[in-house]
Amino acid sequence: MRSTRSRGRLLLGISTAVALVLTACGGNGDDGTAAGTGEEAGEEAGDGGEAAAGPFTIGVSNGFTGSEWRTQMLDNIQEVFAEYEEQGLVDDLIIESDDVDEAGQIEQIRNLVNQGVDAIIINPNSPDALNAAFEEAAAEGVRIYAVDQAVTSEAVTNVVIDQAEWAKISARWLAEQLGEGAQIVGVNGIAGHPANEARWGGAQEVFEEAGIEVVAQGNANWSQAEGQTVMQELLGQHGDTIDGVWAQDGVAEGVLRALIDEDRLDLTTTGEARAGYLRLWDEAGIDTIGVVNPPGVGATALRFALLELQGEAIAEDNLENGNTLFLPLPDDVTSDELDEWLADVEGQPDGYSVDVILSEEEVRGYLQ
Template identity: 40%
Template sequence: MGISNPFISSEYRTQMIQELIDTNKEYMGKGVTNDLVIESADTDVAGQIQQLQNLISKKVDAILVNPGDVNGLNATLQDAISKGIIVISVDQELATPNVYNVGIDQKEWAKTSAKWLADKLGGKGNIVEIEGFPGHPANAARMSGVAEVLAQYPGIKVLGKDSGKWDEATGQQVMSNFLASFPNMDGYWTQDGMAIGAMQAVLAANPAKFPVGVSEGRCQALQQWADRLKVDPKFESIAVANPPGVSPTGLRIAVNMLQGKKVDKSKLGGATKLSFVLPVPVTVTKDNFQQVFDSQCKGKAPAYLLDGIMSDHDVQQFFTK
């Protein structure tokens, strides 16, 4: 089993890799798999192609790939498939022929928080958007979802949009710039760790009007939420969990495929009908904030992301009996 990951400057990817290692160890203990071959570094499309070529040369039986580009890996992935390697894109959906996808519906994921923001603003107001890496499949799907939602709210104006590169510090800087340019903004939409940075920027600026913003399904972000409630008991936000566990779930699916089990394609979705679409484990709002914070973050590191990993038993639903 091999994993190709082109982005490591994120707690999500750190948790993802560790969970892949832990899940693979379960199968190693049963004599089903060998050591996980890990190709993981901050790199560009050319670098990820090299990662994939390394995995192919090591003759892995299956490749899990968290892609850094929508189309740039296609030829290399097809080369792997031609050599009999099972290829599964995790976390981000690719439309590459014969590549399976395992993950949540990123577009719907983004639409949930975008609709919450629009409704919380009463369908009117000025907002800013902080996106992840342009060109990454998940970011493209998410921003498409946000645009689709906001098209239904003509009273909402997007004052500015910039990339926070899925990085907390960059997200904080981008938000600081927006606050300087648009001190009376009504709200902001962002994603992942950038939400933590954006909130830090708002707290530092202490604007006369506290903008409505989107949070993240991570314990550090939920701690920010808890701290804000002490100052403003009416504070609200939303955090839609983006589970790193989709990748170890993908590993479980790959193992079952290698064992000869047949995928029930009637259970698959996505653009190519080759996607194992997994549920979002939890969406945090004011209604369940305290319960989720107490039950899922107690004893966890601040960087821990709310998660969900399917058991081997659970993934059997995707295979014919």
């Protein structure tokens, strides 16, 4: 299995947060030891609900395949599933993955329920359009975990990063670099997608407070090639007036290539924590920032699902709005430590995202 942490310091904030939760909750048992897995865990399960010993069948619904991030997310889920398969805790992983609209993802969910899954991990295409299918699945006793972006259904547990806060980090950095009165353009992901809207909303909030004017924005569908094209178009329209660019994860390398091609490295841009971008960042000699958006969130949700299927439960004080667990954001990639980050992604393909998968021990820190 791939290492679940790219660097020792990457999970420092996460480990600290989990330690605080463990302290507050008094550990996982009276003596602070962790409960077991499989039949032992089922027998010792606490207040989380009806315990079962497994083996469990897990379903995955992914409604967008045009990003290396999604491929890495699915690979991570498969690798952690294999870990539990060796323990005899799971027996089948059913993955529904295709480029579909909301109706197509509803069909994915129903297909998984019809195949008898015990839990579904879903990267949803909409915050609310899938709610009826979620209710149907929950009525059949299926546990559902949304990753990457939250949904509104109370039948779902969201295991996500705070996408708005994720965006605010790089937006604050850009605002500090440029100062009040600067003009920028934005290059975003898929218009209307919940993660995209949360990110852009968070970034806009920062820019409004900082007195930064957004003169235009374009959607590049989380594609590096489209990011390059959209940036070229924005330069043609606004290149004489802008001071910088706010670019999302998934398009930032394309944006930077456009700036290099047009000899516009005088513009300050935000970046991403992907291997290809880090290498191009180093070659261009620019100052930028990459905020980590770990594809490992799907595998982390798998750990939560299997523990809750065995009768454990997430502590209520770790949930926002009753059903959303915000995982702590890892360290940012900065120019000061770029060489170290480059060493961490050496040998990885350009599309590889700096990643984090919480260990089972770390996941237990969020439980009752």
